[in-house]
Amino acid sequence: MSAPRGDTLRVAVAGAGWAGCAAALELTLQGHQVTLIEAARTLGGRARGVDVRGLALDNGQHILLGAYRDCLRLMRRVGVDPDAAMLRLPVQMRYPQHGDGMDFAAPRLPAPLHLVVALLRARGLGRADKLALARLNSAAKWMGWQLNEDCSVSELLARFDQTERLTRLLWRPLCVAALNTPPERASANVFLAVLRDSLGARRRAASDMLLPRLPMGALFPEPAAAWLEQNGGALRLGVKVGALDQDGDGWRLDLHGQAPSSEQFDAVVLATPALQSAALLAPLPGSAALCAQLAGFDYEPIATCYLQYAPGTGLDLPFYALEDDPANGRWGQFVFDRGQLDAAQDGLLAVVVSAAAGAGELARDDLAAAIAAQLAHDLRRPQLANPVWTQLITEKRATFSCTPGLVRPTVSTPFPGLVLAGDYTASDYPATLETAVRSGAAAATAIHAWNALPREKRNLSHDRGASARDSVQ
Secondary structure, rough: OOOOOOOOOEEEEOEEHHHHHHHHHHHHHOOOOOEEEEEOOOOEEOOOEEOOOOOEOOOOOOOOOOOOOHHHHHHOOOOOOOHHHHHOOOEEEOOOOOOOOOOOEEEOOOOHHHHHHHHHEEOOOOOHHHHHHHHHHHHHHHHHOOOOOOOHHHHHHHHOOOOOOHHHHHHHHHHHHHHOOOOOOOOOHHHHHHHHHHOOOHHHHHHEEEEEEEOOHHHHHHHHHHHHOOOOEOOOOOOOOEEEEEOOOOOEEEEEOOOOOEEEEEEEEEEEOHHHHEEEEEHOOOOOOHHHHHHOEEEEEEEEEEEEOOOOOOOOOOOEEEEEHHHHHOOOOOOHHHHHOOOHHEEEEEEEEEEOHHHEEEEEEHHHHHHHHHHHHHOOOOOHHHOOEEEEEEEEEEOOOOOOOOOOOEEEOOOOEEEOOOOOOOOOOOOOOOHHHHHHHHHHHHHHHHHOHHHHHHHHHHHHHHHHHHHHH
């Protein structure tokens, strides 16, 4: 571990999702004494494990990208081998063979040759569709994958004359899956950042799609917590931060669920959801503007429907794209064969419904039945209409709505030694695991830099910032 330039700090990290675990890890590596506090009894936040009929499942099916450098780096740091823990596939968008979809799959060739070959080989796309894709890709590269003025994804696609078929089969499902926001309301700049690191990646491996073989908790949060305790940190599960107050040069946290009920720290990372962080900050003088920003997000749900079939039931590929059409009872967007990821889940399929507000209006059994019927139709296998059992899991606040021009808060706050971490913080990425991990690393860097200041200067920048904020208010 590197020695800190200033004093060794006692740091509380509130929230043991991916952002909090990353912050705790980085702070420990910097030489600080870290206590990781989590209100739940499980780790992982909104990417956590659940027990369903004796199976260790996740609250949602995830896909990571090879471009998630910080996720992969920290996994390796805590002893997880990404190549063993995840199935690596070249970037692809493949629909069931017998439908009206497309089959686009990159070979294992160097970039950008892999995409050129994939486009030439793509089935289900006409000449106009392929030219439209190449046109948008070339224009995005020329623009540096960024617009001077943000707009909706739909407006971006119209601006570059994308065909209806390409939009329906590629751009819309990519946008909904990556941003969890319909293209009519989604940020073009954030979408372009995703395309930059997938279709536009300079290394083919960066565009690869990574499907977890392990439960999400075992992929990073659980080994990160174990590593933390092995390296002198502390983990407290089932403990909620009820309040925080400035106490001299540090912070006093009221902790519910353990004794003592109050504890002092030199610095704090709030890696709790934005609304919870706003509630904790609200009593502090000068917090009004930040609290309004934290409380101002709109949210989008994600639903995952697990369907168990007889042993041996599976897909020809690890996953397929599905064409959704809510008006005609088609809700599924992607289906995953869990048995190809974990042999203990033989016969289990997982269907994802992103931006699932409309799906949430249906009764759970009705939604599951509609998804099963969609699978039976699209895969031409009538038996899939009758699973042995189904389990629908909906994360109501899965991500914030990733709208054009949305201003997200930085990890810094107007308070000395207090920073934020979470996938909602400022980034060119949407609310992904990589965004969460990067925010945790940034929060740790901010605290370490603040600690390196001379003691007499640590509060100076805070006082100036608070005065400026008060004058605006």
